[in-house]
Amino acid sequence: MATNRTFTMIKPDAVSAGNTGAITKMIEEAGFRIVAVKKTQLTPERAGQFYAIHKERPFFKDLCSYMSSGAIVPMILEKENAVEDFRKLIGATDPQKAAPGTIRNLFAKSIEANAIHGSDSDENAEIEGSFFFAKTECF
Ligand code: IDP
Numbered sequence: 001m002a003t004n005r006t007f008t009m010i011k012p013d014a015v016s017a018g019n020t021g022a023i024t025k026m027i028e029e030a031g032f033r034i035v036a037v038k039k040t041q042l043t044p045e046r047a048g049q050f051y052a053i054h055k056e057r058p059f060f061k062d063l064c065s066y067m068s069s070g071a072i073v074p075m076i077l078e079k080e081n082a083v084e085d086f087r088k089l090i091g092a093t094d095p096q097k098a099a100p101g102t103i104r105n106l107f108a109k110s111i112e113a114n115a116i117h118g119s120d121s122d123e124n125a126e127i128e129g130s131f132f133f134a135k136t137e138c139f
């Protein structure tokens, strides 16, 4: 099961810009099935827990404040080879380096406000999905 799923969240810059629908359409058209979805907002503390792996990085505090600055749309997605295919669909972290046609290339504002998250492994997809959703919220 885990190998077929990934976790994403549409970040505050893209939600506030009104790009939730356009991004979700790209995700579905790329063949991902939405297993769980909601709209919510992180506190700076919860953003820090989500990004705990980056706590020693110089941008950590800014990242927590940005990620809690507005609503986000977390989702669990299902597709064959989900983690790798989704990272391809979103493009590089820095939108300047993201390939043409990728979600970050089309919608990201900066390396920090880069529109969307995508899990980097099956293990993290499971951990990150459980951070936002109970099993009973997955369909
Ligand atoms: P990823 O989201 O492509 O996996 P990570 O290196 O895991 O990239 O970084 C997590 C998030 O932290 C990025 O998506 C971005 O929002 C932010 N970030 C990464 N590198 C920088 C940076 O150099 N400056 C500011 N923010 C950054």
Ligand code: MG
Residues within 6 Å of the ligand: 120
């Ligand atoms: Mg990452």
